[in-house]
Amino acid sequence: MNTKLWYLKHLDIFSGIPEKKLAVISSLMGSRNVGKRELVFQPEDLNKVYLLKSGSVELYHLNSEGKKVILDQLEPGSIFGDLAISESTENFAEATSDAFVCILTKDQFFEIVSKDPELSTRVMKFFLNKLSETERTISSLATDNLVFKFSSLLHRLAKNHGEENEIKIEIKEKFTHETLAAMLGVSRQTMTKLINALEKQKIITRSGKIISFDKVKFDDHYLS
DNA sequence: CCATTAACTGACT
DNA sequence: AGTCAGTTAATGG
Numbered sequence: 001m002n003t004k005l006w007y008l009k010h011l012d013i014f015s016g017i018p019e020k021k022l023a024v025i026s027s028l029m030g031s032r033n034v035g036k037r038e039l040v041f042q043p044e045d046l047n048k049v050y051l052l053k054s055g056s057v058e059l060y061h062l063n064s065e066g067k068k069v070i071l072d073q074l075e076p077g078s079i080f081g082d083l084a085i086s087e088s089t090e091n092f093a094e095a096t097s098d099a100f101v102c103i104l105t106k107d108q109f110f111e112i113v114s115k116d117p118e119l120s121t122r123v124m125k126f127f128l129n130k131l132s133e134t135e136r137t138i139s140s141l142a143t144d145n146l147v148f149k150f151s152s153l154l155h156r157l158a159k160n161h162g163e164e165n166e167i168k169i170e171i172k173e174k175f176t177h178e179t180l181a182a183m184l185g186v187s188r189q190t191m192t193k194l195i196n197a198l199e200k201q202k203i204i205t206r207s208g209k210i211i212s213f214d215k216v217k218f219d220d221h222y223l224s
Numbered sequence: 225c226c227a228t229t230a231a232c233t234g235a236c237t
Numbered sequence: 238a239g240t241c242a243g244t245t246a247a248t249g250g
């Protein structure tokens with residue numbers, strides 16, 4: 001069995017879709033190894049949809065001052081690309097570790113999805129969830145002060161990279177201060193100070209790659 | 225006052 | 238050699 005097919009079967013969005021269909025899809029897909037620091041796509045690349053199989057990819061755009069604003073750290077299983085119909089989102093996708101991506105043209109992607117009602121529904125749910133998450137993120141970035149922006153960010157990252165319960169959220173992957181800062185539009189030094197302050201208050205504890213965030217303590221300190 | 229940039233430093237890989 | 242985090246000094250809104 002080829003690796004693309006194996007991979008499709010283990011993607012949430014394709015789970016339970018008959019193997020025959022997946023075989024057709026995988027035969028249409030291209031694939032590519034992407035080295036660390038290599039761009040997976042640039043704003044000019046409008047015509048492709050990517051599935052991240054392994055490694056990590058950073059989605060970002062450059063603000064008016066040319067500063068990098070990180071929109072997302074994608075983990076294996078992510079679907080990405082400039083899916084909008086006509087205009088570019090001016091986004092870049094850069095591998096932050098060696099990565100492997102599967103590639104479809106947009107036409108192929110929509111062709112495949114539109115032929116299968118079950119798949120259509122899943123893709124729609126996937127993007128509606130993404131939209132809802134994006135709305136929360138925008139709202140937080142636009143109106144919250146820094147501590148609350150950071151709290152929102154950790155919640156979001158926990159859903160994608162860790163786990164969340166009613167007491168704690170945990171992020172399993174390694175996020176540098178630099179990266180976290182670029183997600184909130186603050187400097188690296190400011191992020192360092194914030195994290196250390198929260199650590200002093202025991203709201204954040206770190207062991208290795210895991211960041212734990214104590215929601216109860218956070219609320220105690222910062223809610224009314 | 226608060227956050228930013230720039231620069232230097234030590235720890236780590 | 239390169240990355241990361243902690244610190245300080247100067248600057249600006």
